[in-house]
Amino acid sequence: MTRIAAICAVLLLTACASAPRQDLGLEKIRADLQALQDNEQIRRHAGAELQAAEAAVRRLQAPVQGSNKDDQRQHLAFLAQRRIDIVRARANEGQEREQLAQLERERDRILLQASLQEAERARAEAERLRLENVARAEEAERALRDAREAREYSEQVEKEADLAREEAEKARRLAQTQAREADLARQEAELASATADSLRRQLENLQAQETSRGLMFTLGDVLFEYGESRLKQESLQNLDRLVGFLEQYPDNTISIEGHTDSRGSEQFNLDLSQARADSVRRELINRGLPAARLQAVGLGEEFPVASNDNDPGRQQNRRVEIIILNDSQQ
Amino acid sequence: MKKLTLAVATLAGLAACASVPLDTSALDRASSAVDRANDAGSVEYAPLELRAAREKLAEARIAAEERNGDLANRLAAESLVSAELALAKSDAARARERTRAQRESNQQLRQELQTDSGREQ
Numbered sequence: 001m002t003r004i005a006a007i008c009a010v011l012l013l014t015a016c017a018s019a020p021r022q023d024l025g026l027e028k029i030r031a032d033l034q035a036l037q038d039n040e041q042i043r044r045h046a047g048a049e050l051q052a053a054e055a056a057v058r059r060l061q062a063p064v065q066g067s068n069k070d071d072q073r074q075h076l077a078f079l080a081q082r083r084i085d086i087v088r089a090r091a092n093e094g095q096e097r098e099q100l101a102q103l104e105r106e107r108d109r110i111l112l113q114a115s116l117q118e119a120e121r122a123r124a125e126a127e128r129l130r131l132e133n134v135a136r137a138e139e140a141e142r143a144l145r146d147a148r149e150a151r152e153y154s155e156q157v158e159k160e161a162d163l164a165r166e167e168a169e170k171a172r173r174l175a176q177t178q179a180r181e182a183d184l185a186r187q188e189a190e191l192a193s194a195t196a197d198s199l200r201r202q203l204e205n206l207q208a209q210e211t212s213r214g215l216m217f218t219l220g221d222v223l224f225e226y227g228e229s230r231l232k233q234e235s236l237q238n239l240d241r242l243v244g245f246l247e248q249y250p251d252n253t254i255s256i257e258g259h260t261d262s263r264g265s266e267q268f269n270l271d272l273s274q275a276r277a278d279s280v281r282r283e284l285i286n287r288g289l290p291a292a293r294l295q296a297v298g299l300g301e302e303f304p305v306a307s308n309d310n311d312p313g314r315q316q317n318r319r320v321e322i323i324i325l326n327d328s329q330q
Numbered sequence: 331m332k333k334l335t336l337a338v339a340t341l342a343g344l345a346a347c348a349s350v351p352l353d354t355s356a357l358d359r360a361s362s363a364v365d366r367a368n369d370a371g372s373v374e375y376a377p378l379e380l381r382a383a384r385e386k387l388a389e390a391r392i393a394a395e396e397r398n399g400d401l402a403n404r405l406a407a408e409s410l411v412s413a414e415l416a417l418a419k420s421d422a423a424r425a426r427e428r429t430r431a432q433r434e435s436n437q438q439l440r441q442e443l444q445t446d447s448g449r450e451q
Contacts, residue, residue, distance in 0.1 A: 049418075075404045082411035089418035096425035103432040110439045117446060 025077050026060060032084050033057050036091075045094025046087045053083035211323065214252070217242060219280065219320040229275030231283060239280070242322065243287045254289070255323045256281050256296040259303055261314035266300060273320075274298025280320050350400035357394060360387050360406045363413035372416040375423035383412035 036042050036050060043050060060076040209216045219242075223232055231239070246254060258273030258280075277296035285291050307313035364383050372380040390405035 071404075075408065078408055079411055082408075082415050086411065086415045086418045089415060089422045093418065093422035093425045096422060096429045100425060100429045100432055103429060103436055107432065107436050107439060110436060110443060114439070114443050114446070117443065121446075 029057060029060065029077065029080050029084065033080075036084065036087050039091075041095065042087060042091040045098075046090035049083070049087045049090045053080065053087050056080040056083040213255075213323050214326040215324045217245075217322045219322065220315075220318075223320075224276060224279075224318075227272070229272065229279045231279060236283070239283055239287065243284060243289060246284070246289060246322075246324065249324050252293070252327070253325045254284075254294050255325055256284075256294060257321045257323065258296070258298045259305075259317060259319050259321065260301050261317040262301045262304070262308035263314065270298050270300035272298070273300050276320050280322070350403060352394055352397070352399035353403050353406070354394075356403055356406035356410070357387070357390055360390065360409040360413060363410050363417065367413045367416035367420065370417050370420040371424065372420045374420075376416040376419035379412050379416035379419060383409045383416055386412060 033053060036053070056076070057080045060073070060080045064072045064076075066072060209218075224230065256277045258275070258277035260269035260273050262269075264272075274296070275298065277298050281291075281294045281296035284294055301308075301317070304313075304317040305319070306316035308317060360383070364380070364387055367376070367380050367383065386405045386409035390402045390409055393399075393402035393405055
């Protein structure tokens with residue numbers, strides 16, 4: 001009894017197993033279709049092909065009528081299988097196209113980057129050139145400045161040289177001036193000494209003598225023409241000196257006294273001596289001495305200063321004496 | 331009247347003879363699909379599918395000659411899907427080739443760009 005049941009079960013199992021084996025192809029096709037349907041990418045890339053595949057699978061699952069059912073089922077399975085393959089191929093193509101589009105965008109980006117890089121390089125090159133130009137301009141400016149400084153320096157040096165030259169010239173002129181002043185001083189000194197000499201000579205020439213009445217000058221006989229009262233031309237120069245001397249005593253009265261030797265008549269000698277004294281007085285007045293200060297007197301032969309026995313004595317006696325009278329004598 | 335009866339009878343007989351009527355447009359569609367697949371380079375990219383499509387098209391024509399409409403229709407349909415699969419695979423393969431070429435081109439461009447930027451620095 002149990003054996004029969006076991007056999008029945010085995011038969012039943014065998015019958016169960018044999019039916020799905022024929023459907024193995026269909027099961028695989030369904031699973032493949034399901035996988036495709038679940039794939040978002042495949043639906044996107046091959047939507048139409050997927051619909052065709054779904055239709056093919058539906059026809060495969062539909063009840064088959066007609067004589068040769070197996071052939072028909074095999075045919076429909078072939079179609080469904082190919083439709084599924086087509087879906088895969090088209091989806092694959094779509095993915096490739098998508099990737100291609102992405103790669104083309106990437107290429108565009110690369111080219112853009114390249115052009116940006118090129119632009120940047122051009123900009124950098126332009127900047128480099130600009131900086132180079134700036135540097136050149138600065139160099140030119142510096143050279144200009146150096147030249148200007150050099151010129152200014154040389155001008156300064158020239159100016160200093162001019163200044164030094166001027167100072168040297170000034171110093172030279174100063175030295176000349178000093179030399180001239182020294183010369184002048186020397187000349188003045190010489191002049192002073194000459195004046196002193198001249199006064200001394202005058203005194204000598206005029207034979208000045210200190211007397212009790214005052215300072216006395218004797219104009220010698222040689223100053224007059226023989227027997228005349230007129231002064232010789234060369235005596236006038238002696239008178240110049242006398243005038244210069246007398247002017248130094250502006251407050252004193254001056255007495256002009258004429259003398260002769262003993263030859264000739266007494267009256268003649270008195271007249272001659274008076275005439276000669278007057279002649280000298282006149283001459284002194286002519287030269288600017290005030291007449292009031294001058295008194296002239298002829299004393300004749302009464303006051304000889306030497307012997308009348310020989311010529312040198314007589315010559316000494318023929319004279320005019322000019323006395324700057326002391327204050328007490330006036 | 332006699333003539334009309336004869337014609338109807340002939341048509342009915344023909345119909346009875348071919349259990350499934352021949353779909354000539356299916357043969358045309360399969361043929362042009364094979365041509366498209368061929369033009370798309372399937373000889374190179376999907377030779378097995380193209381051969382299958384051609385063989386099935388040839389068999390379908392033979393079946394049509396033999397007035398086996400059912401078989402001819404099925405073979406024509408199988409030739410059509412085979413040709414369409416060949417076309418799809420060829421399209422995909424060409425797209426893959428273009429993608430690969432573009433990838434290589436991009437790589438080259440990138441290298442040139444890096445060389446350029448390297449030269450610049």
